[in-house]
Amino acid sequence: MSAVLEQTRPLEDFLVMPDAEVAESIEAARAHLGKRVVILGHHYQRDDVVKHADLTGDSYQLSVMASQTDAEFIVFCGVHFMAESANILGKPGQRVILPDLGAGCSMADMATVEQVEDAWEQLAAIGVLDQKVAPITYMNSSAAIKAFCGRNEGVVCTSSNAVPLFDIYLKQFDKMFFFPDQHLGRNTGAKFGIPLEKMALWNPHQELGGNTEQELLDAKLILWRGHCSVHGRFKPWHVDKIRDEVPGIQVLVHPECMREVVEKSDLDGSTSFIIKTVENSASGSKWAIGTEVNLVNRLQQRFPDKEIHLLAPDLCMCATMYRIAPQNLAWAMDNLLGGNVVNEIVVDDETRHFANVALARMIDLTENK
Ligand code: SF4
Numbered sequence: 001m002s003a004v005l006e007q008t009r010p011l012e013d014f015l016v017m018p019d020a021e022v023a024e025s026i027e028a029a030r031a032h033l034g035k036r037v038v039i040l041g042h043h044y045q046r047d048d049v050v051k052h053a054d055l056t057g058d059s060y061q062l063s064v065m066a067s068q069t070d071a072e073f074i075v076f077c078g079v080h081f082m083a084e085s086a087n088i089l090g091k092p093g094q095r096v097i098l099p100d101l102g103a104g105c106s107m108a109d110m111a112t113v114e115q116v117e118d119a120w121e122q123l124a125a126i127g128v129l130d131q132k133v134a135p136i137t138y139m140n141s142s143a144a145i146k147a148f149c150g151r152n153e154g155v156v157c158t159s160s161n162a163v164p165l166f167d168i169y170l171k172q173f174d175k176m177f178f179f180p181d182q183h184l185g186r187n188t189g190a191k192f193g194i195p196l197e198k199m200a201l202w203n204p205h206q207e208l209g210g211n212t213e214q215e216l217l218d219a220k221l222i223l224w225r226g227h228c229s230v231h232g233r234f235k236p237w238h239v240d241k242i243r244d245e246v247p248g249i250q251v252l253v254h255p256e257c258m259r260e261v262v263e264k265s266d267l268d269g270s271t272s273f274i275i276k277t278v279e280n281s282a283s284g285s286k287w288a289i290g291t292e293v294n295l296v297n298r299l300q301q302r303f304p305d306k307e308i309h310l311l312a313p314d315l316c317m318c319a320t321m322y323r324i325a326p327q328n329l330a331w332a333m334d335n336l337l338g339g340n341v342v343n344e345i346v347v348d349d350e351t352r353h354f355a356n357v358a359l360a361r362m363i364d365l366t367e368n369k
Contacts, residue, residue: 009335009342014327019048022330026052029333037336038071039329040086042078043271044230044292044318048326049077058271060139060158063089073097073336076345077324079105083345084143088355096345097336099328104320105140107256110226111180113144115204120152123177123222126213131174136165138181140228143347143355145179150357159255159270161366162188168365175219177202180226187255187262189221201225230318231256234290238312239264242288246309252277253290253311261290271295278303293317 014022030037030052040062041053050056055065059082066074067089074096076083083098090096116135123129135154137145146156157165166188169176178185182201189199200219202209208216209225216222234257242249251265252274262268267277274291281287283305289296290311300308335342347355 009331009338009340011328011331014331014334017327017330019326022326023048023052025330026326026333029330029337032337033073033333035069036071037073037075037333038066038069039075039333040066040077042082042321043275043295044321045077045324046294046317046322047298049324049329050294050298052326052329053077058158058160059085061272062086067091067094073341075099075329075332075336077329079103079108079318079321080345081105081108081140081142084347085139085359087345087347088143088146088352088359095341097332097341098324098343098345099332100323100325101343102320103323106229106320107138107181107226108140108142111141111145111204111224113142113148116145116148116179116224119177119202119204119209119224120148122208123216126208126216128175128216131217132172133175133177134169134173135177135179136169137179137358138162138184141180143351146358147351147354150354150359150361154358155361155365156355156358157362159184160272161362162255163191164366165362166192170220175221177222177224179224181228181256182223182225183227183231183258183262184255185221185223186259187257187268189223190259194220199223227258228256230292230315231290232258233315234258234261234311236260236264238290239288242309242311246286246288246307249286249288249307249309251288251290251311257290265290275299278306278308281306292321 038054039052041050041056063086066086074086074094076086076098083096087096135149135152137149137156139158198220200211200215200222202222203225231254239251252267253265255268278299286307288309288311296310332342
């Protein structure tokens with residue numbers, strides 16, 4: 001559960017400021033606050049916000065890096081579930097601020113904990129839970145769903161460590177229930193040779209998720225019917241088209257893309273994998289990248305010696321992340337300067353405890369090896 005503290009200075013004051021003044025206001029507040037504040041900028045965040053970030057990265061990386069600072073205030077320029085994760089992983093006393101509470105994640109919102117608990121009860125009622133079933137959630141989910149996994153022997157995964165965690169869980173459990181991104185689940189399951197007929201898709205708006213009892217009993221992987229509205233827009237024909245137009249191009253996509261796109265690509269992996277792959281590639285190499293546009297634009301700027309294309313040139317950015325504008329950041333920082341914590345994200349103690357159980361399992365099974 002999240003709590004919002006009282007807002008004492010109007011955002012409207014910042015909305016009418018010229019852009020240069022907004023940027024100056026952020027930097028002035030940062031200079032005054034010094035090490036008391038750390039500003040986090042997700043890789044998919046817009047340039048005019050990222051330029052103010054002390055740290056950039058993906059959601060899990062950023063939460064870990066922020067927890068390693070002594071900052072009192074973590075201003076997370078990302079989306080809601082990321083700020084929750086920073087609160088869960090943060091040191092005692094660190095307070096997390098989301099500059100716009102409307103910055104959600106359409107994928108995370110596709111699975112509520114009530115729906116997940118209902119699905120679990122339905123699985124129990126038909127005997128599926130008589131088998132050993134592990135709930136696994138992608139980092140891009142609410143704290144409540146992470147806690148659900150923590151309570152039920154499950155784990156959290158990122159797009160970087162989904163493969164090693166699937167490897168472990170597939171050996172120890174009869175099946176896995178994966179939330180909320182069907183594509184990451186399906187793409188990872190396919191790496192282990194699980195055939196599509198053994199992957200049931202759970203539609204939370206239908207009885208038994210739209211499956212028969214037998215299909216659920218036989219499934220090795222049950223995939224929640226969620227997806228990323230940004231990565232879901234890449235289509236297989238985009239891959240065919242760019243290969244026709246740019247001979248020798250290599251296609252590199254995020255595993256949140258649909259299976260058919262991943263199958264046609266040369267490589268797939270997390271945001272960090274995408275960045276490292278381009279960093280380490282030869283000068284003159286050609287890449288078509290299937291991920292959020294702001295990240296691809298920054299890679300183009302960083303590597304002018306490489307030919308970098310967005311896989312689908314008409315693709316829009318992550319609209320919810322885009323809600324964090326410099327004006328929101330300036331407003332949050334100015335309030336901090338005045339001693340007011342606005343838009344604080346606080347996960348309740350019980351949810352934090354069990355979400356931490358699932359996160360600690362992830363760390364133990366992957367990083368402490
Ligand atoms: S890019 Fe997709 S998964 Fe990431 S925050 Fe935006 S909607 Fe959510």
